[in-house]
Amino acid sequence: MPELPEVETTLRGIAPHLAGQRIERLLVRERRLRLPVPPGTEEALAGQRIESLSRRGKYLLIGLERGTLILHLGMSGSLRVLPARTPPATHDHLDLYLAGGACLRLHDPRRFGLFLWTAEPPERHPLIAGLGPEPLEEGFGGDHLWRLARGRRTAVKAFIMDSGVVVGVGNIYANESLALAGIHPARPCGRVSRARYARLAAAIRQVLANAIAVGGTTLRDFVAEDGRPGYFAQSLRVYGRTGEPCRGCGEPIRQRRIGQRSSFYCRRCQR
DNA sequence: CCGGACGCCTGTCGGC
DNA sequence: TGCCGACAGGCGTCCG
Incomplete structure (x- = not known):
């Protein structure tokens, strides 16, 4: 589904709700995305403050005090910011609960999406390292x-x-x-x-x-x-x-x- | 190195 | 109405 404009739209939508917020906890209902959400991701995220949000290609990068969250929406993924008590629907695979009472929810029927935490700088991650230039920035022509x-x-x-x-x-x-x-x-x-x-x-x-x-x-x-x-x-x-x-x-x-x-x-x- | 095919999933739509 | 195949916004992997 989402190409660069949809990912950028998503980024602009979620950023104001997430920037500076502390993560209370991650709830994973379905680990089997394109790559399984690694065990231990919940522990790695709990209590961390969100320091930055950016996009690299179709990847969303959420910078934390320690490490980075790499998200991809695949063909059918979308992210919503909702009140924490909103009941989940089918294919709502995970929730990131924020201290302020909101929750970032990943919905992805086809499960081609991705949700990975990495300790290393994102540009060194194998999924990101080989990417070409951003079409809307210098260096592309x-x-x-x-x-x-x-x-x-x-x-x-x-x-x-x-x-x-x-x-x-x-x-x-x-x-x-x-x-x-x-x-x-x-x-x-x-x-x-x-x-x-x-x-x-x-x-x-x-x-x-x-x-x-x-x-x-x-x-x-x-x-x-x-x-x-x-x-x-x-x-x-x-x-x-x-x-x-x-x-x-x-x-x-x-x-x-x-x-x-x-x-x-x-x-x-x-x- | 390059190019093409395949598989991962679920949902929907068109044809019979 | 029901079934079945084709197809859908992505992308990593495998093979020749």
């Missing part, structure tokens, strides 16, 4: 993409979804960015010109920034920390619009599988 693509034959769509290339671009925003840049998703990444990579990098930034500004994309179940959906679905150019007219030329939007993921594009506007 067309030249970065162009250089990494030299000699490679993967479809450009799979290339920009590779978290070692650039973080945070999932299936929706990969499709949308390529549509905005006018690049065919199946084109081999090594055969996209430097100039077009400059357009693609700008498109990725624009699409992500616009999505963040409206609270992300809600297709079925994404909600922010307060339960509100995101509104970017209204702005989608191609994603999920198979057979509907291209907003640029009217040609029906095509759908096919590229790199095991559904891909949407306009055959006329994207080359």
